[in-house]
Amino acid sequence: MYNPLRLLSSLAFLVCLAGCGGSSGGNGSSGTTLRNVSYDPTRELYQEINQAFSRQWEASGTGILTIEQSHGGSGKQARAVIDGLEADVVTLALAYDVDAIAERSRLLPADWQERLPNNSCPYTSTIVFLVRKGNPKGIRDWEDLAKPGTAVITPHPKTSGGARWNYLAAWGYAIKKHGGDEAKAREFVAAVYRNVPVLDSGARGSTTTFAQRKLGDVLMGWENEAYLARKEFAADAFEIVVPSVSIKAEPPVALIDAVAERRGTRKAAQAYLQFLYSPEGQEIVARHYYRPYLLEAIERHRGNFQPLELFTVEEVCGGWKAAHDKHFRDGGLFDQIYQPGK
Amino acid sequence: MIVKRRRFIPGLGLTLGFTVFYLSVIVLVPLWFLVLRSSALPWPQLWEIVTDTRTVASLRLTLLASLGAAGFNAAMGFVVAWSLVRYQFPGKRVVDAIVDLPFALPTAVSGIALTAIYSSNGWLGGILERLGIRVAFTPLGITVALVFIGLPFVVRALEPALEDLDPAVEEAAAILGADRWQTFRRVILPAVAPAVISGFTMAFARAVGEYGSVVFISGNMPLKTEIASLLIIAKLEQFDYAGATALGTLMLAIAFVLLLAINLLQWWSARRYQRS
Numbered sequence: 001m002y003n004p005l006r007l008l009s010s011l012a013f014l015v016c017l018a019g020c021g022g023s024s025g026g027n028g029s030s031g032t033t034l035r036n037v038s039y040d041p042t043r044e045l046y047q048e049i050n051q052a053f054s055r056q057w058e059a060s061g062t063g064i065l066t067i068e069q070s071h072g073g074s075g076k077q078a079r080a081v082i083d084g085l086e087a088d089v090v091t092l093a094l095a096y097d098v099d100a101i102a103e104r105s106r107l108l109p110a111d112w113q114e115r116l117p118n119n120s121c122p123y124t125s126t127i128v129f130l131v132r133k134g135n136p137k138g139i140r141d142w143e144d145l146a147k148p149g150t151a152v153i154t155p156h157p158k159t160s161g162g163a164r165w166n167y168l169a170a171w172g173y174a175i176k177k178h179g180g181d182e183a184k185a186r187e188f189v190a191a192v193y194r195n196v197p198v199l200d201s202g203a204r205g206s207t208t209t210f211a212q213r214k215l216g217d218v219l220m221g222w223e224n225e226a227y228l229a230r231k232e233f234a235a236d237a238f239e240i241v242v243p244s245v246s247i248k249a250e251p252p253v254a255l256i257d258a259v260a261e262r263r264g265t266r267k268a269a270q271a272y273l274q275f276l277y278s279p280e281g282q283e284i285v286a287r288h289y290y291r292p293y294l295l296e297a298i299e300r301h302r303g304n305f306q307p308l309e310l311f312t313v314e315e316v317c318g319g320w321k322a323a324h325d326k327h328f329r330d331g332g333l334f335d336q337i338y339q340p341g342k
Numbered sequence: 343m344i345v346k347r348r349r350f351i352p353g354l355g356l357t358l359g360f361t362v363f364y365l366s367v368i369v370l371v372p373l374w375f376l377v378l379r380s381s382a383l384p385w386p387q388l389w390e391i392v393t394d395t396r397t398v399a400s401l402r403l404t405l406l407a408s409l410g411a412a413g414f415n416a417a418m419g420f421v422v423a424w425s426l427v428r429y430q431f432p433g434k435r436v437v438d439a440i441v442d443l444p445f446a447l448p449t450a451v452s453g454i455a456l457t458a459i460y461s462s463n464g465w466l467g468g469i470l471e472r473l474g475i476r477v478a479f480t481p482l483g484i485t486v487a488l489v490f491i492g493l494p495f496v497v498r499a500l501e502p503a504l505e506d507l508d509p510a511v512e513e514a515a516a517i518l519g520a521d522r523w524q525t526f527r528r529v530i531l532p533a534v535a536p537a538v539i540s541g542f543t544m545a546f547a548r549a550v551g552e553y554g555s556v557v558f559i560s561g562n563m564p565l566k567t568e569i570a571s572l573l574i575i576a577k578l579e580q581f582d583y584a585g586a587t588a589l590g591t592l593m594l595a596i597a598f599v600l601l602l603a604i605n606l607l608q609w610w611s612a613r614r615y616q617r618s
Contacts, residue, residue, distance in 0.1 A: 075579035082581075100581045156562050158576035198479050198561040201572065205558065208454070213461045213478075328580060330394065338564035339395070 031064030032268050037087035039074040039161065039251070040204060041225055045288040046091070052284060053275045057268065065268060073202055074161035081105065081256065088260045088269040091253045093161040095119075096320035098254050107258040120252040122276035123290035126310060127169035127249060129241040130210065130219040130226045137217045141243045142173045145218060146191035153216035154196055155206045157327075157334055162203035166220040167334065168323060169247035172316035176245065190337045211238070222249060224289035227304070248310040373594065380587035391588050396564060397573060404570040405596070407481055408549035411488030412496075416542040418489075419496030420534075426497070427504040441497050444490055449554030456487050457558040479561030484569065487555045492545030499541030503534045532615045539608040543601060550597055 038046055050067040057065045070077065070085070074093035081087050082105045092098055095113060102110050113120045131139050137150055145152050155163035170192050174185035200206040203221060210219040211233045218241075219229075226240050253273050260266040275281045282297035291305055292298055298305060317323035327333045380388070391397060425431075426438060444452065460467040461478040470477055477483045507530065515525040553571040560567045570593055577586040 073579070075581075079578060079581070104581065156572075156576070159562075159572065159579050161579075199563060201557045201562060201575070213457065214463050215461065324580065330391075330396075330577075330582075330585070335396070335564065 031066060032265055033066045033068060033263075034088045034265055034268055034272060035068040035070065035086060036089050036091055036272070037070045037077050037081055037085060038091040039077060039093045040071055040202070041222070041228065042091060042251075043069070043071050044228075045285065045290065048284050048288070049276065049281060052280060053272055056275065056280075057271065062268075067272070073159075075159075081107070086259050086263065087256050088263065088265045089253060089255055089273060091251065093251050094164065094320060095250065095252050096164075096324060097161065098252055099320065101254075101256070107256045108254060109257070112254045113252060115255070116253065116273060117277060118293050119250055120254060121250040122253060122273075122281065122293050123251070123285040124293070125222045125224050125249040125251070125290055126246045126308065127166055127220060128223045128226050128246065129243065130221060130229060130238050131217065131241055133237050133239060135239055135241065139218050139241055142170065142188075142245075145170070145195065145220075146188055148195075150195050150218065151197055151216040152192060152195040152218055152220065153198065153200075153206050153210045154220040155203050156199035156201055159201045160203055162222060162225070163199075163206075164323075164328060165222070165247060165249045167327065168313060168317065169220070171327070172247050172311050172313075173243070173245055175316050176311060186333060186336075189333070193334075193337050223291070223305075227289040242306040242308055245309040245311065247316075248312045250312070376587050376590055376594065380584060380591040383584045383588055388588050391585055392592055396568065397570075397589065397592075399565045400568045400570045400573050401593075401596070403481060403484070403567070404550060407485045407488055407569075408546050411485050411492055411549050412542045412546035414485075414489050415492045415496045415545045416538055419493055419541060419545075420500060420538065422493075423497045423500035423504055427501055428509075441494050443494075444492075445494050449491065449552065450558070452490055453487060453555035453558035456483075456490060456555065460486060460559065478559050479563070479567060481567060483559040483561075484556055484567065487559050488549040488552060491552060491555055492549055495544040495548060496538070496541035499544060500534060500537050503537035507533055532611070535615065536608050536612045539604060539611065543604045543608070546604075547597060547601060550593065 036046060036050075046069055050069065054065045054067060070080075070087070072080070074097050077085075077090070078092060078097035078100050081090060081101050090098060090101065098108075098112060099110075102108050102112055116122075118124075129139055129145075131137070138144070139150070144150060154166045157163040157167045167189070170189050171185055174188035175182070178184040178188075198206075198209055198215060200209055203225060206219060207221065207225065207229050209215050211229055219226075221229075223240075223242075226238075230238050230240065253276060255266070255269050255273060257266075260269045276285070277293060279294065279296070282292040282294045283300070286292045286297045286301040286304070289304060292301075313320055313323055317326065325332070383391075422441065426434065426441075457478055458464050460470070460483055462468060462471045462476070464478070467477055475482070477486060511529055511533075512525055515529045520528065551571060553569075553575070556569055557572060560569060560572070562568055562572055570589065574586045574589050574593075577583075577589065
C-alpha cells in the first residue's frame with residue numbers, strides 16, 4: 001500500500017506552497033491609480049470624464065493619474081466591492097446598492113449620501129418611453145401602458161436595477177394620481193406588468209428585445225438610455241415619449257473611504273468626485289444625456305431635457321429600503337402580480 | 343494482512359496526495375463554503391425558500407427542460423457520432439469541428455444568437471410561428487438552448503465507444519439471422535449504453551446549471567419561464583446571500599442524487615453487458 005507519511009508530507013508541502021504565494025504586490029509605480037466601479041450604461045460617459053479629469057489633474061502638477069473603469073450590472077458591481085474588489089469610488093445606479101456596501105462591508109460610513117451635494121448625485125435621469133416610429137399605438141402617458149393590447153418591454157425588477165426604477169415610476173404615478181390609494185396603485189402596476197411579454201435580465205437585454213427583436217410597442221427606460229438606443233440603432237426608427245410625470249432617477253456616487261485610505265488615493269478620489277459637479281464635468285454629463293445638477297448646464301442643453309413633473313423614491317416609497325421591503329422582497333408586491341388567482 | 347505488492351508505475355503516494363489536495367482546493371472547499379453559508383439560515387426560513395411556489399416552479403422547469411434536452415441530445419448525438427465514426431465523407435473534419443462549437447462559444451453569445459433566430463421575427467421562429475409553434479420565451483426555447491450547449495458532450499462521449507465496436511460483430515449478428523432492428527437493439531445498443539448514459543449525464547449536469555445561454559431565450563416570466571439559476575441571481579441582486587446559497591445547496595443536492603442514480607444505472611448496464 002501507499003505510505004501515509006509520504007502522502008501527508010507531500011500534502012503539507014503543497015499547502016505550504018499555496019499559502020506562501022500570496023501577499024505580495026502593491027503600488028510600485030510613481031503615478032496614482034484610481035478605480036471607479038460603475039454600472040453598465042455609463043461606459044461612454046466615464047471614458048470622457050476620465051480623460052478630462054486626468055488632464056486637469058496632471059496639469060495641476062500632482063503627477064500622473066490613471067483611472068481604471070469597471071462596468072457591470074449595478075447590483076453585481078456592489079457585490080464585487082463587498083467581496084473585496086478594490087474601488088476608490090463607486091458610481092452606481094441606485095442608492096440601495098451603495099447602502100448595501102456601507103452596511104455589509106463598512107468600507108464607508110452609513111451617512112455617505114449626505115457628503116456630496118444633491119444626495120450625492122452629480123446627475124440624475126428619469127424614466128421615459130421609447131416607441132416605434134410614428135407612435136402607432138398613440139402612447140402619450142402612463143395610462144396607455146396599462147391598456148389591453150399594448151405590449152410593454154421592461155427588464156426583470158429582481159435582477160436589474162434599471163427595472164426597479166421603471167417599476168417604481170409606474171407605482172409612483174399611480175400613487176400620485178389616486179391620492180395615495182395603494183390598492184388602486186397595485187391594480188395599475190399589475191395591469192402594466194400583465195402587458196409585459198418578456199422580462200429580460202438586464203436593461204441592455206430589454207433594449208435589444210425592443211430594438212432588434214422588434215418585440216413590444218413601448219420600451220420603458222432611462223432617458224439617457226433612450227437617447228443612446230436612438231443613436232445606436234437607426235435614429236428615425238424610434239421616438240422618445242416623455243410622460244407627464246415620472247420618477248427622478250438618482251444614480252449616486254460615493255468615495256469608498258477605507259479603500260482610498262489604504263491605497264493613499266483619498267485626495268485624488270475626492271477631487272474626481274468633485275470634478276463631476278464642476279462646470280466642465282457637468283457639460284460632459286449633459287452631453288451624455290444625463291440631467292445635470294447645475295442649472296447652466298441644463299439650460300445649454302434645454303432641447304434634450306423636456307420639463308416634466310418629477311417625484312423621488314423618498315416621496316412615493318419612503319426610501320429604497322422601504323421600497324425593497326414592500327415591492328421587491330420575495331413574496332412582495334411584484335411577486336404577487338404573478339401569483340395565480342390574482 | 344496487507345500484502346505489499348510491487349507496483350510497476352511509481353509515484354502513487356505523490357499523485358494520490360496531489361489528487362486529494364487538488365480536488366479539495368478546486369471542488370470541495372468552495373462547495374463546503376456554500377453549504378456552510380446556507381446553514382446560517384434557520385430551518386423554517388430555509389424550508390420557506392425551498393417550498394416557495396416560484397422555487398418549485400423554476401426547479402421543475404429546470405430539471406424537466408434539462409432532462410428533455412439531454413434525452414434529445416442522447417438520440418441525435420448518437421446519429422451524429424455514428425456518422426462521424428462509421429463513414430468517410432468530404433468535409434468530415436469540418437463537421438467534426440462544428441460539433442465542438444457549443445463548447446467554445448461564450449454562452450451569452452449563443453443565447454443571443456438563438457434568440458435572434460427563434461424569436462417571432464427571426465427567420466426560423468417566424469416559420470415555426472406560422473405553424474403554431476412558439477419557441478423563444480417559452481419552455482421549448484429553454485430546451486432548445488440546452489440542446490445546443492449539450493450536444494458535444496454526447497457526441498464526444500460516444501465516439502470512442504463506437505470506434506471500439508467492431509463492425510464484424512454486426513456482420514456476425516446478421517449472419518446469425520438478426521434483422522437490422524435486432525442487431526441495433528441486441529448488439530449495438532448494449533455495447534454503447536454506458537457511453538450514451540455518460541454523455542447524457544454530462545449534458546444533463548451542464549444543462550441544470552446553465553445561465554448565460556438560457557436567460558435571453560427564456561423571457562424570465564415568473565412561474566412560467568424562470569430557471570433556477572435566474573432565481574439565484576435574483577436573490578444575489580438583492581444581497582440575499584443566504585437565500586441564494588440555500589437555493590444553490592438545494593440544486594447541489596438534487597444534482598448529486600441524480601448523478602449518483604445515473605452512475606448506478608451506468609454501472610448496472612455495463613455489468614449486464616459484460617455478463618451477457
